[in-house]
Amino acid sequence: MITFENVTKIYARGARPALDSVSLEIPRGQFCFLVGASGSGKSTLLSLVLREEHITSGRGFVLGQDIAKMPQRRIPRFRRQIGSVFQDFRLLERKTVFQNVAFAMQVIGRPRHAIMRTVPDVLDLVGLAGKERRRPHELSGGEQQRVAIARAVVNRPQILLADEPTGNLDPRTSEGIMAVLERVNQTGTTVVMATHDVGLVDQARQRVVELAEGRIIRDEASGYYGGEA
């Protein structure tokens, strides 16, 4: 699903690489944590997968496509197969919960009947049934993140990228978000989650890839945040 071979990313000429010869394979349907200190390269890795940034050297394949050679015009269609969630939710304040989720379908031209059918299902999946008409400021942080997840998965992406999705949330709410992400994973979506949340990682017992200064220093199939306990 995601294959990196010796991928290096350098933002400015002469600067230290943000990613330094990273090789990584994430198979379909996996739940994979990216851990490491701030600046270790987690976010860079995610933005390369989303093709927001160019690979400086090495080879990268996402969903069977060579992300180094992908032409500009193919990017929108490529991104429709990838959902993204961020620490700051990025919801539209003037739209309701339903409209925020529907927005992701509208802007890729999905028909109205498909939207009316799909959005309630997805809101149900993330546990927001009955809150369709609320606006973001009327929701708690955890609920807002659920809306963001609903928006990210409403187009049924094959991959979900989550960049510190629980960074702004308290531990109990974070567990709720984690449960939602696991539910999304169980529907067959590959989930890659960058996080600092020790508790979540230790509890989930999923694959853990640890980055430090742009290099992979640990890759465990069923790991803990800080290595084998």
Added chain:
Amino acid sequence: MRLRFVLAEIGHGFRRNLSMISAVILVTFVSLSAVGAALMLQLQVDRIKGDWYDKVEVSIYLCPKDAIDQGNCASGAVSEDQLQAVKDRLESAELAPYVEQTFDQSAQSVFEEYQERFGGSYLTSEVSLEMFGPVIHVRLTDPTKFEVVTDAVGSMPGVLQAIDQSDLFDRLFDLLSKVRLAALGVAAVLGLAAILLITTTIRLSALSRQRETGIMRLVGASNLFIQLPFMLEGAVAALLGSVLAVGALWGMAEFWLADWVERNFAAVMGSVNPADAIMVAPWLVVAAVVLAGVSSALTLRRFTRV
């Protein structure tokens, strides 16, 4: 759904950017009014030019008795031979194709016409028949080719002067074309202002909707879909400006200009036709679309790449 969505986005942009959008509408309105005025003036000039050139004739003034040293009058009054030579020249193979008709006016008749026209004024008191020579009026097949005739006969002996009337109203047309140039100049400056204004409006609108466009990019909306609301926002504003311009031009022609010209300048300008405003309307709409298109192209290339 798509159309409704795009329209809703445009409506939202309009509400959020109301003052900027109004400025765009007003500037395009004024600049396109200037363009329209120039085009209408051109139509008007073309029309009266036609009317006038139909009436153009060349008048060949022949030497009077009292002529001393003017024109080619060294030998005094025009002689029969000289008169015949001029007539022969007009009928020659060289000039015949340009001449439709000629008619002679005797010195006596010219004198009487003059007296009739200026009778009673001091202009007639010092004037005698001896000061007038006969005149040959030449109607031309192609009124624009008057120079062929004036050049050919103007320097013949016995000819005081060969005058074409176009000289007179060429000056009028010259004035009108300067007015038109001025209008086009104003239109160009305001057009530039309109482009800058639309550019700024689109950029502001884009900035205020960065979060939306960011999400659109993330979920894989096409470039066109992201840019369309902004392009249409500028285009709709420019189109509204052009509609206002057409309305203003038509209103001015219908309710003011036609009447005013009729009363004051009917003899020179002919009548102003308010339908001209409708004739230039498509061009103004095209100009509005071009204005908006150029502005969008300038702005959107930079800020909405994937």
